[in-house]
Amino acid sequence: MSEPVSPNGRRALDLVPKAEGKQTMKQFKSDQEVRWCPGCGDYAILAAFQSFLPTLGIRQENTVVVSGIGCSSRFPYYLNTYGMHSIHGRAPAIASGLATTRPDLSVWMITGDGDALSIGGNHLIHALRRNVNIKILLFNNRIYGLTKGQYSPTSELGKVTKSTPVGSADAPFNPVSLALGAEASFVARTLDSDRKHLTSVLSAAAEHQGSAFIEIYQNCPIFNDDAFEVLKNPETRDEAVVRVEHGEPITFGPDGAHCVVRRGFGLAVAKTAEVDPADIVVHDAHDPDPSYAFALSRLPGENLLHTPMGVLRDVPRPSYDEIVRGQLDAARTGKSLDDELDSLLYSGDTWAIV
Amino acid sequence: MAKQVRQLDRVVIRFAGDSGDGMQLTGDRFTAESAQLGNDLSTLPNFPAEIRAPAGTLPGVSSFQLHFADYDILTPGDAPNVLVAMNPAALKANLADVPRAADIIVNTDEFTKRNLTKVGYDANPLEDGTLDSYAVHEVPLTSLTVKALESFDISKKDAERSKNMFALGLLSWMYNRSVEGTEAFLRKKFANRPELVEANVTALKAGWNYGETTEDFAVRYEVKPAKLPAGTYRNITGNTALAYGLIAASVRAGLPLFLGAYPITPASDVLHELSKHKKFGVLTFQAEDEIAAVGAALGASYGGALGVTSTSGPGVALKGETIGLAVMQELPLVICDIQRAGPSTGMPTKTEQADLNMALYGRHGESPAAVIAASSPSDCFYAAIEAARIAVTYRVPVLLLSDGYLANGSEPWRLPKVAELPEITVDFATAHNHENPDGSTAFWPYLRDPETLARPWAIPGTPGLEHRIGGIEKADGTGNISYDPANHDTMVRLRQAKVDAIARDIPDLVADDPSGEARVLVLGWGSTYGPIGAAVRRLRDNGHHVAQAHLRHLNPLPANTEAMLRGYDKVVVPEMNLGQLSQLLRGRFLIDVIGYNKVRGLPFTAGELESALEEIVKNV
Numbered sequence: 001m002s003e004p005v006s007p008n009g010r011r012a013l014d015l016v017p018k019a020e021g022k023q024t025m026k027q028f029k030s031d032q033e034v035r036w037c038p039g040c041g042d043y044a045i046l047a048a049f050q051s052f053l054p055t056l057g058i059r060q061e062n063t064v065v066v067s068g069i070g071c072s073s074r075f076p077y078y079l080n081t082y083g084m085h086s087i088h089g090r091a092p093a094i095a096s097g098l099a100t101t102r103p104d105l106s107v108w109m110i111t112g113d114g115d116a117l118s119i120g121g122n123h124l125i126h127a128l129r130r131n132v133n134i135k136i137l138l139f140n141n142r143i144y145g146l147t148k149g150q151y152s153p154t155s156e157l158g159k160v161t162k163s164t165p166v167g168s169a170d171a172p173f174n175p176v177s178l179a180l181g182a183e184a185s186f187v188a189r190t191l192d193s194d195r196k197h198l199t200s201v202l203s204a205a206a207e208h209q210g211s212a213f214i215e216i217y218q219n220c221p222i223f224n225d226d227a228f229e230v231l232k233n234p235e236t237r238d239e240a241v242v243r244v245e246h247g248e249p250i251t252f253g254p255d256g257a258h259c260v261v262r263r264g265f266g267l268a269v270a271k272t273a274e275v276d277p278a279d280i281v282v283h284d285a286h287d288p289d290p291s292y293a294f295a296l297s298r299l300p301g302e303n304l305l306h307t308p309m310g311v312l313r314d315v316p317r318p319s320y321d322e323i324v325r326g327q328l329d330a331a332r333t334g335k336s337l338d339d340e341l342d343s344l345l346y347s348g349d350t351w352a353i354v
Numbered sequence: 355m356a357k358q359v360r361q362l363d364r365v366v367i368r369f370a371g372d373s374g375d376g377m378q379l380t381g382d383r384f385t386a387e388s389a390q391l392g393n394d395l396s397t398l399p400n401f402p403a404e405i406r407a408p409a410g411t412l413p414g415v416s417s418f419q420l421h422f423a424d425y426d427i428l429t430p431g432d433a434p435n436v437l438v439a440m441n442p443a444a445l446k447a448n449l450a451d452v453p454r455a456a457d458i459i460v461n462t463d464e465f466t467k468r469n470l471t472k473v474g475y476d477a478n479p480l481e482d483g484t485l486d487s488y489a490v491h492e493v494p495l496t497s498l499t500v501k502a503l504e505s506f507d508i509s510k511k512d513a514e515r516s517k518n519m520f521a522l523g524l525l526s527w528m529y530n531r532s533v534e535g536t537e538a539f540l541r542k543k544f545a546n547r548p549e550l551v552e553a554n555v556t557a558l559k560a561g562w563n564y565g566e567t568t569e570d571f572a573v574r575y576e577v578k579p580a581k582l583p584a585g586t587y588r589n590i591t592g593n594t595a596l597a598y599g600l601i602a603a604s605v606r607a608g609l610p611l612f613l614g615a616y617p618i619t620p621a622s623d624v625l626h627e628l629s630k631h632k633k634f635g636v637l638t639f640q641a642e643d644e645i646a647a648v649g650a651a652l653g654a655s656y657g658g659a660l661g662v663t664s665t666s667g668p669g670v671a672l673k674g675e676t677i678g679l680a681v682m683q684e685l686p687l688v689i690c691d692i693q694r695a696g697p698s699t700g701m702p703t704k705t706e707q708a709d710l711n712m713a714l715y716g717r718h719g720e721s722p723a724a725v726i727a728a729s730s731p732s733d734c735f736y737a738a739i740e741a742a743r744i745a746v747t748y749r750v751p752v753l754l755l756s757d758g759y760l761a762n763g764s765e766p767w768r769l770p771k772v773a774e775l776p777e778i779t780v781d782f783a784t785a786h787n788h789e790n791p792d793g794s795t796a797f798w799p800y801l802r803d804p805e806t807l808a809r810p811w812a813i814p815g816t817p818g819l820e821h822r823i824g825g826i827e828k829a830d831g832t833g834n835i836s837y838d839p840a841n842h843d844t845m846v847r848l849r850q851a852k853v854d855a856i857a858r859d860i861p862d863l864v865a866d867d868p869s870g871e872a873r874v875l876v877l878g879w880g881s882t883y884g885p886i887g888a889a890v891r892r893l894r895d896n897g898h899h900v901a902q903a904h905l906r907h908l909n910p911l912p913a914n915t916e917a918m919l920r921g922y923d924k925v926v927v928p929e930m931n932l933g934q935l936s937q938l939l940r941g942r943f944l945i946d947v948i949g950y951n952k953v954r955g956l957p958f959t960a961g962e963l964e965s966a967l968e969e970i971v972k973n974v
Contacts, residue, residue, distance in 0.1 A: 017815075030822070032834065064814045066653070069825075077822050077835065082814035084656060085824025086649075087679050093614075093646035097653025097661065098814075101612055101637060105657070105814055123649070126642035324637060331632035337605045340633060342772045345598060349386050349535060350588045350769070353579075 012209045015103040016058045023054035030080045041192035041218035046078055048198045056206055058106055065108045066095040068115035071146050072139035075110040089120025092127035095134045100321040109136045114144050117153040117173050125182035130320035131210035138215050143224035176297040179213040180290050185317040186212035189309050193232055204311050210319035230304050244310040246285040266295040269306050285314040358573045364423035366431030370448045371440030373406050373416045376518035381418025383522055387531035389589040389766055392579025393422040398430035399762045403702045410469050415447040424578040428884040432959035438521055443473045454487040463496035491570050495520055502560035506553050516557035523561025530576050533558055585768040592731040592760030597627035599738025601634050604660050607746055607778035610635040612654035614647035614663045619702040620758040621692035624664040644672040655685045658813035664690040667709045677751050678717040683823045684809045686745035693757040695955040704955025705758035707880045708931035713753040714909055720846045722853040725909040727755040729883035732767035743778045749808045759957045760881045783810035800833035807852035857910040863918050867901035873974050875922040879905040879935055882928050888960035889967055898971045916943045923974050
């Protein structure tokens, strides 16, 4: 997919030092024993990420992974990069401070549905709004795992859990819609078990200058098993998953039997055979107007039917860190800072006493 | 008419008016004129939190008190010798503080029936004898100003707004201060509106000339320059000094300064000031909330910057969890708490020093952090450098306590030479520090410097030192996750020992006891330094023996603290809280210190401390 560069022509990794020689997946594995539950979707994501990192071609020590709290947030311990396992919900703030001061780093953030959308919701939307150069991987399993099974802000209405024995009363967020509403410049969705797709989305995000938001549907076998089964089961997935590729007409299902068309202010699913081929929506991830991507994000009905997967939005927008660093560069005078400090202290109304 | 000139050694003036009357600006300008003249001075701005409370009401009164003298002074003065009251509300709100026989200058134009009723005056205090024991100068400031500006093509409203400059001109004449600096200031301030420059300058001069010509002001006063140590001086507020101190620390350490902040009274000026100094590489990040502000600062520290967050009490309450993370991760972090009256919203524009307990203990778990406090507006500069030095050297969060009084108050500051400022040494880890049994080497992020007990600061981008840190308990040395009971006990004690060890690296507490015969020690911390010092001076002038000591470091305390306290029969601890330092000293040393505690949102007056201390000194 052709990647739009930022308005000043910059790509996310331009300032990150390049690796000498070929890197291997092995060198990105830490010596720590991985301690997720057997069958957890996090294993697949970790493996995909470890094999993806060498493809970036940047120096190993210039990758940093920052996480919050939750099962997914243990991720940094298993990567032989720099990493910080921080506190609940605050990873976007910490990663923002790091990425803003260190353009030579590739900064990744690992979070979950509770971490990013509940306790850290404020930080997430503001990081996206600022467009700080961080890549956010939200592992969405639609449940609180580490605290053993309470409903999360992405659990479906009426979800019966330990804390909602007769069903939850609050409606869920659609994380992709939320990110788009927060002015995110890169928004994608993928699935833990689809390594190839997951890797392609990670690659696109890595190059994106500014914030990239990736929702990864991730299975929790203990507290919310098979939450995404409809998207994985060979018998249902073709009908359920709507793959989007920039520049390609959106069709899906067996032999492309279904397609996406415009309807009213939004989008709808139609039978390909029954519509004029010219009416089939051609996916445009670079559309400056986020309404299109938002409409796409609203396609799924009940039970995840018609869930778009892929890069929904990828547009150039100046990133916070490049703007503020530009301001600092413009202010520099070339004089020694000791001399500048001397001038600062002795500025304003001064008087001498002899 | 030749006017009489009388010599004074010190004067306290209070400008009081409506929030919209420009009293803070008037006070600032009079301060600058006095500084230029070489007086020592100290200021106390006092304003409501509301930007524009209803005009003419008591809650809308804003004041600025300035104490200037021909000798070194320590406080903004207990009571004004001169009150400038721009309206009835200003008179009513301030009269109780004004001693008999003092001068009161009132703007008679505002003493209308309606304005009097608004503040509950049944009769006009200018006429009913209320002010009989004062030297009242009735000046129609508004109408005189409007008249002086008749020929200007500006609105009546704009003309009336220049009345503060008329008042400033009059006071400048009375106290023999040059208005040249103010004229230059006005030309710069209103550069885009030349008509306002001329109007304000004209009003300023009209005020001066009014003093010169009218018979109501028969006497001019002179306060000679103070004999202060030789050097170059400027007037500085605590918040500006604190911001400069952070910049100086960044330059001295060779680390870029990152400030994460969320707007909050009275700390916002630190953010404003630092945002102006990008040429130093200072990056200011106005965060979405207090938690993000400290989080971003910690992220920047992790990346090798000098991470700082500035706030007031309510903000520190929100930052607690992140400060705890910094304790666990052992990263440098400076948290500036410009204290204000609490709890909750409290009184945002009023001062207090009741956040000491929060600074010391406001985190869960055994979570030691260093705590230091500034003692005067200019001392905020040095306190900021010291906070950064400790944070960077020991990889520990440091809470730097200032307060609203220091933040907005000002004093002359003898400027230091950059080369004389403390060095801050930064040593980032660059190499493996551990040898495995098989002879290979590794990087252990929690192996400590034997001297400081600091762990290595290995910043991302350093080859071969890739490692993971987090909030989960670390294994001693390797830094890997550990739930081992003995290891947790070890780590808790190590983190405490590291902070305790800072005591070896800070100066001993020094007592000021000129006669050497004092049996009573007055021990303070923070902004009470001035009032305590002034009270102690008065006691000594009256023949009493009393010692004074002041704490900069509150955690750890200087190594000789206990020994010093035990050297006196009585130890008195004045604090603008209910006894937080007293409690600490009693708990730590089993010494029954005597507290003097007031929480009124105002600094102590020297007079009240003098009385309280005299009782104790006499009865020891």
